[in-house]
Amino acid sequence: MKNNLLFWVSILSGIFLWIAIPATSFPLPGTSRKVVLKTENPSFNILGLKISIPNQLRFGLDLQGGSHLVFELDTKKTPSSDVVRAVDAARDNIEKRINLFGVSEASVVVLKNNNVYRVAVDIPGKKNPQEAIDLIGKVAQLEFGEYAVQKVQQGTQSADIPYFTKTKLTGNFLKKTQLVFDQQTGKPQISLLFNSEGTKLFAELTKKNLNKPLGIILDGQVITAPVVQQEIKTGEAVITGTFTIEEGNKIVNALNAGSLPVPVKLVEQRTVEATLGKSNIQKSILAGALGLLFVSVFMVVLYGKEGLVALVSLAIYTIFSVALYKLFGIVLTLSGIAGFILSIGMAVDANILIYERIKEEKLVQKSQQKAIVVGYFSALSAIKAANINTLLVCFVLFNPFNFAFLPLFGMVRGFALTLAIGVLLSLFTGVFITKNILWKLYKISSL
């Protein structure tokens, strides 16, 4: 039975080790063939199901570089019954805009604090944050105005001042917007296609305003006012104007993203250059690996044969941690690394506690086996209490129920998550695996 347990742990460790390592291949000695240990995107076909194994450790913006932007939503003018809907719509809208910007792995999250709503946008990599900020901040409200004239009397002089009155038809009724080019002049134009409701409104509008100019207003500015030649029933229209291809593309993107239901304001920005981030990652990984090596040496020097057992469980602990980070897609930040280091301390602590207790029992007990069994079990109560306590702290800091009065931001949560995973794993490796190896090593069969 004990034999079997260790056997399964070894198998599992082997699988996790394979998940933990990066893509590897090396030339077979003496031949020109390559042995591929792991491909870039490993996947399996099991019973027709395609299972792909994530191969990337995900790093936070502070480690890999990128921009963290927080926008505050101005919901003051929104009726209170509509706030939640408006905030959700704004979030979706911001996400759409970011995707149009060419970032697919951006995260967009709503943060609520009392009655203040904010949207946090994380854009990894090298993208210029200013462009993203401009794009998100853009209102991009497209409106269609009817032509009207106001007579202004000034002394004996009177003048006709034309203006446009707002109509029901807005950019919200758009189905598709595209940048096209005029067949004759080659100038960029924006082609609009309305949805069914918009098509109806547009037909009414063009019928009513036959031979009159129709104002096309973007963000409050009339960009063009073509004269309606005929009633348009197809729901198609073209905006011509004097804009460059680049400007045209920006308008198209903004229109496709739709209008923001509430105004937004940038309140926080953190941008770390990707190069600075990269050196951060390399240095942290090197430091972590060397630290683990020193701890291993320290354990072997202190406890000899048992130290080697601790080393094995520490190795399994590290492999499992890295594999789990990959499998669950946990984002590693600087604070997450703190959680990891602390949990290594706690994992080793479980071993140290057990060995110190065994040493103590060896002075009292007659046989070595008895000393190990008694020492091991007396150490358990302290290990249990200490780790339950740490898990309790992790639980509050991680805030799984998203309470508004507790931290909702990544820094604290990342720390709590890696620490909690570390504590659970350390109970498995430092307590369970250590026990099984010790039992086998000292031929303890039963209690």
Add this chain to the structure above:
Amino acid sequence: MIRFIKYRWLFVILSSVIILFGLISALSKGFVLSVDFLGGGLVEFSTTRATSVDNIHTYINTKYSGYLFQKTSKGFVVKSKDLKAANAKKLTEDLVKKYTLKQERFELVGPSVGAENIKAILVASALAILGILVYLTINFKNWSFAVAAIIALFHDMVVLLLSWSIFGFLFRAELDILFITSLLTTMSFSVHDTIIILDKIREEQKQQRTHTLEETIDLALNLTMVRSLNNSLTVVIMLSTLIILGGESVRWFAVALLVGTLVGTYSSPFIATPIYYLLERKRV
């Protein structure tokens, strides 16, 4: 056997002296607050070897008075309350034109954001401490243990916080969100370490190998001392490599964690245990 309880006043004096120094520093020099708390902006630049950072320093001092300037290993950092997006862009454009350098990092924090984050963390910490108190009371079936552990926890957090005023004064170490994370780490570590010792005291009380409370506690402390030291040493080893090799952005964070580990280790036998002794002596 070392008779720790007999010398308990020594530890009280030691802690008091450290806290006193920290208090003097905190009251007179305050803390070096990061933009997380100040609000405002921060721009970090890296320079090539040929550029003189001192020249840039003088330039910034004359042209942009009121902006804080800080040298780093690869360049420098400029921060200020007024360094909003537009100003930061102006500064970067101006400097890039005059000197060969590259913008590495930009941070902008609205003044209310920092304060709200801190409030949330404080509420969470208070809740966590309450949870610890309840759990320990249930686990040990005696509130003296729980109270002793919580007082040691406060001791550790106060010492770490005050030490940061001294580090700020000596090395311009910043009090930022990462430092808050290190406070939370210390909170977890401190109680973890204390529980191990208190559990041993409880075990010795059950076994009744000794006669007086003082003897029981001294025996437990002597038996757990090696474990405490060895365990802390492993964390110290991990953190030291991080301080030496981990790069600038992690360095001060690792230092804060190191201070937290050391004080957390110290407080378990020398603060939590004497307090437990005093509480129990009164009770019995």
